[in-house]
Amino acid sequence: xxxxxxxxxxxxxxxxxxxxxxxxxxxxxxxxxxxxxxxxxxxxxxxxxxxxxxxxxxxxxxxxxxxxxxxxxxxxxxxxxxxxxxxxxxxxxxxxxxxxxxxxxxxxxxxxxxxxxxxxxxxxxxxxxxxxxxxxxxxxxxxxxxxxxxxxxxxxxxxxxxxxxxxxxxxxxxxxxxxxxxxxxxxxxxxxxxxxxxxxxxxxxxxxxxxxxxxxxxxxxxxxxxxxxxxxxxxxxxxxxxxxxxxxxxxxxxxxxxxxxxxxxxxxxxxxxxxxxxxxxxxxxxxxxxxxxxxxxxxxxxxxxxxxxxxxxxxxxxxxxxxxxxxxxxxxxxxxxxxxxxxxxxxxxxxx
Ligand SMILES: *Cc1c(COP(=O)(O)O)cnc(C)c1O
Ligand code: SF4
Numbered sequence: 001x002x003x004x005x006x007x008x009x010x011x012x013x014x015x016x017x018x019x020x021x022x023x024x025x026x027x028x029x030x031x032x033x034x035x036x037x038x039x040x041x042x043x044x045x046x047x048x049x050x051x052x053x054x055x056x057x058x059x060x061x062x063x064x065x066x067x068x069x070x071x072x073x074x075x076x077x078x079x080x081x082x083x084x085x086x087x088x089x090x091x092x093x094x095x096x097x098x099x100x101x102x103x104x105x106x107x108x109x110x111x112x113x114x115x116x117x118x119x120x121x122x123x124x125x126x127x128x129x130x131x132x133x134x135x136x137x138x139x140x141x142x143x144x145x146x147x148x149x150x151x152x153x154x155x156x157x158x159x160x161x162x163x164x165x166x167x168x169x170x171x172x173x174x175x176x177x178x179x180x181x182x183x184x185x186x187x188x189x190x191x192x193x194x195x196x197x198x199x200x201x202x203x204x205x206x207x208x209x210x211x212x213x214x215x216x217x218x219x220x221x222x223x224x225x226x227x228x229x230x231x232x233x234x235x236x237x238x239x240x241x242x243x244x245x246x247x248x249x250x251x252x253x254x255x256x257x258x259x260x261x262x263x264x265x266x267x268x269x270x271x272x273x274x275x276x277x278x279x280x281x282x283x284x285x286x287x288x289x290x291x292x293x294x295x296x297x298x299x300x301x302x303x304x305x306x307x308x309x310x311x312x313x314x315x316x317x318x319x320x321x322x323x324x325x326x327x328x329x330x331x332x333x334x335x336x337x338x339x340x341x342x343x344x345x346x347x348x349x350x351x352x
Contacts, residue, residue: 005089011102020117020201025093027216028210028214028216028219029184030093030147031068031069031070031214031216032068032134032182032214034068034069035066035067035068035069035134035135036065036066036067036068036069036072037064037065038065039057039065039090042067042072042088042089042276044074044260045079046072046075046076046077046078046079046082046085047078047082048077048078052080053080053090054078054080054081056091057090057091058090058091063090063136063138063140064090064136065089065090065136066088066133066134066135066136067088067135067136067213068134068135068213068214068309069089069147069213070133070213070214070215070216070248071084071212071213071244073246074113074246075243076245081272082243082245083240083241083243083272083273083274083279084241084243086270086272086273087137087138087139087240087241087270087273088135088136088137088138089138090138090262091138091308096187096290097113108120113154113159113163114159114162114163115156115159115160116128116129116156116159116160117160117163117164118176119163119170120149121343122169122343123169123170123171123172123220124170124171124172124173124174124205125163125164125170125172125173125174126174126176126207127160127173127174127175127176127180128176128177128178129175129177129178129180129183129187129188129191130175130177130179130180130182130183130340131177131178132177132178132179132182132336133177133178133179133182133209134179134181134182134209134210134213134214134217134295135213137209137210138263138309139268139270139300139309153305154187154190157191157194158320160194161194161198164195164198164201165198168200169200169203170200170201171202171203172198172201172202172203172204172205173195173201173204173205174205174206174207175188175191175204175205175206175207175208175210176206176207177207179208179209179210180206180208181206181208181210181217181222182210185221185224185225187208187220188222188225189221189224189225192204192225192226192229192231195229195347196229196230196231201231202231202232203231203232203233204226204229204231204232204233204234205233205234205235205236206226206233206234206235206236207236207238207266208235208236208237208238209237209238209239211235211237211249211252211253211256212237212239212244212245212249213244215248215249215251215252216248216252217252218252218253218256219305219327223255223256223259223261226256226259226261227259227260227261232262233260233261233262234262234263234264234266235256235261235262235263236263236264236265236266236295237253237263237264237266237292238265238266238268239265239267239283239287240267240268240270240273240274240283241273241274241279241283242279242282242283242285242286245283245286245287245289245290249290250289252289253287253290253291253292254290257291257292263291263292263293264292264293264294264295265283265287265292265293265294265295266295266296266297266298266333267283267294267296267297267298267333268297268298268300268309268320269297269298269299269300269311269316269335270309270311271308271309271310271311272308272309273309275311275315276319277319277321277322277323277326280297280319280322280323281323281326281327284323284327284331284332284333285327285331287331288331293330294331294332294333295333295334296333296335296336296345297316297320297333297334297336298313298337298338298345299311299313299335299336299337299338299348301338308311313337313348316335317335317348317349317350320332320333320335320350322347324350332346335347335348335350336348
């Protein structure tokens with residue numbers, strides 16, 4: 001569902017000024033097309049010179065650079081270690097093979113009964129609405145998933161809907177991807193209408209990073225399809241660092257809340273990005289200020305190419321213990337790891 005039309009690309013020369021604007025201007029679809037895909041353009045926008053890079057940069061072809069200008073605007077110019085930049089910057093070291101890190105660490109390929117649907121946990125299914133994302137996160141556990149075979153257009157919906165209709169134990173559908181909000185409101189409204197007609201479904205959940213990276217995605221039509229069906233709406237966003245939540249993002253999250261959507265956040269614990277007590281506390285507080293509670297803090301999945309973001313388990317537990325000692329319980333996310341074949345995500349015993 002990535003828009004195929006090439007809208008006029010902004011020129012590199014005029015970039016920095018535009019890039020730093022918090023973008024009340026372009027519509028979200030234009031922002032999706034207008035993302036930065038070129039490493040030099042990104043570095044120029046941040047006043048960084050490639051010859052001074054403290055690490056080896058690469059142009060990854062299998063998972064290219066992709067970063068919305070709204071997200072770049074929240075990065076600190078001149079800082080190679082900016083926690084938002086590190087999430088999107090392709091480094092040569094990610095190409096090196098890491099033992100124990102595999103292409104499908106979660107065993108999703110075997111829980112994929114019909115194209116576009118993953119059924120791993122009782123009571124809920126994950127539906128891949130779009131293979132594309134607004135942003136490419138280097139640590140992503142889905143980076144090797146065969147999206148090309150799992151990018152159901154309307155033509156493939158019947159198989160997926162039939163599967164859900166036939167299993168009355170399914171009460172919740174999670175729209176996922178990629179990022180489901182890359183799809184148009186018209187398509188999503190249509191899908192939700194068909195899901196709402198399945199009597200045993202109760203909850204509509206959306207897993208998305210777009211309200212964080214392109215907050216104007218949360219527009220009136222989006223709120224309409226989310227909140228006008230009989231299904232209870234839940235939106236789980238994905239922010240890893242407090243700097244990701246600027247006033248536009250806060251506005252988007254508060255709009256969701258005001259419309260009656262339960263809003264939660266999942267973060268991934270990432271070395272160099274958010275693996276300090278101070279950063280994790282700031283993230284929880286910033287989320288709460290935007291009406292959103294922390295839900296999961298994921299230990300990194302062992303996906304090829306992401307080993308450099310790995311935080312050892314004992315350190316992760318220590319960090320969550322620190323959060324427990326400093327925050328109200330509702331601002332402490334559950335630290336979890338995904339284990340192929342398990343009945344749920346596995347919580348780590350941070351209280352011991
Ligand atoms: C994470 C996930 C879910 C949702 O799990 P919750 O614990 O309910 O948030 C559902 N299906 C799949 C395949 C998942 O990876
Ligand atoms: S699926 Fe989520 S984490 Fe992965 S690249 Fe897309 S937005 Fe980033």
